[in-house]
Amino acid sequence: MLARTGTAVIGAVASSLALAGDDVRNDNRDADATESADGIIRHFDPVTCRIQHRATLTNGTCDLTSIELWLPVPQDGYGQKVTSLVTEPDRAKIQPDTTGTLNVARLQTASGLPAHNQSMDFAVSYQVTSSATVTDHSKVPQHSFDDYDVDEDYRRFTRAETKIEVRDEQIRTQANALKAIHSRPYDLARAAYDWVIDRTRYQLVNGLQGASSCLKEQCGECCDYSALFVAVCRAAGVPARPVIGFWGDEVDGWHVWAEFMIPGGTWIPVDPALGDQSPRSRRHYFGSLDNRRVALGRTFDVKLNRTRKEVEVLQLGAAFWQASVVGTAPATRYTVTGKRVDAQDR
DSSP states (O other), X not given: OEEEEEEEOOOOOOOOOOOOOSSGGGGTXXXXXXXXXXXXXXXXXXXXXXXXXXXXXXXXXXXXXXXXXXXXXXXXXXXXXXXXXXXXXXXXXXXXXXXXXXXXXXEEESSSOOOTTOEEEEEEEEEEEEEEEEEOGGGSOOOOGGGSXXXXXXXXXXXXXXXXXXXXXXXHHHHHHHHHHOOSHHHHXXXXXXXXXXXXXXXXXXXXXXXXXXXXXXXXXXXXHHHHHHHHHHHHTOOEXXXXXXXXXXXXXXXXXXXXXXXXXXXXXXXXXXXXXXXXXXXXXXXXXXXXXXXXXXXXXXXXXXXXXXXXXXXSEEEEEEEEEOOSOOEEEEEEEEEEOOGGGO
């Protein structure tokens, strides 16, 4: 029995967006607004979208014996609420990956497999309500690096992972240079954000290249901007992580942004790729996000189960297959389609 696998990784799209008001006081009239316990982060202006995330596996000339398809599923939290979740076919299971950082829908089957040049679909549909996010920068405490609790979360989000090369010599040099100037983690994160924008230009580079490549080539997609920001923060001792997702009201509007943690556990969002669009965008996207985005996960390293290797960036989805006779390999196409829904349609 021969076995072959295939995975799909990242897609990245920059989008031009209307910016919300930069002043947190503009949002006090929103009856649906919520804020973090420390008052630093506010979520407001919720928008609901109906989403379908689909994998279409088309066989080549293999005699397939089993197929395993995975699609990421968003979780509640950070201004996001997921409802009405269904899978097609309905025998698929929803489960966390082994890191606990995201949920996945898993379809494993040895029946109804596509014959030569035939296809099969696997889809996850749901509604997600996403809120805009704004940071009240005046409420950020004057924390020092010594104020961090060096717990598991701190260690996890300051170490290297796929495409976040914390031990890269140039990344460490830049992190140390910023830390020599900035004694507050918040100020260092802002300096890292500005530094990434100043030295990077947006350019399609065929998926995730990562922090080291973005630093060397001085260009990349949204995922590369975010990887470099996260790597510099981590190398300096500021916990940070990528956020992998998409625009909830587009077709295949894949996007990646980031967030960093200040002492006390509050995560502050940033979007360095969109921040590179204009001076106003730069100011806005350090701490503020629009209400169009859907977050799928917060790591580039995903473990689907304990017997498989890590999948590099589960944004689109992943496919594994086995065949008794291997010919032309199956190919898997992933699409995500979103549409805003009115309150009466929810």
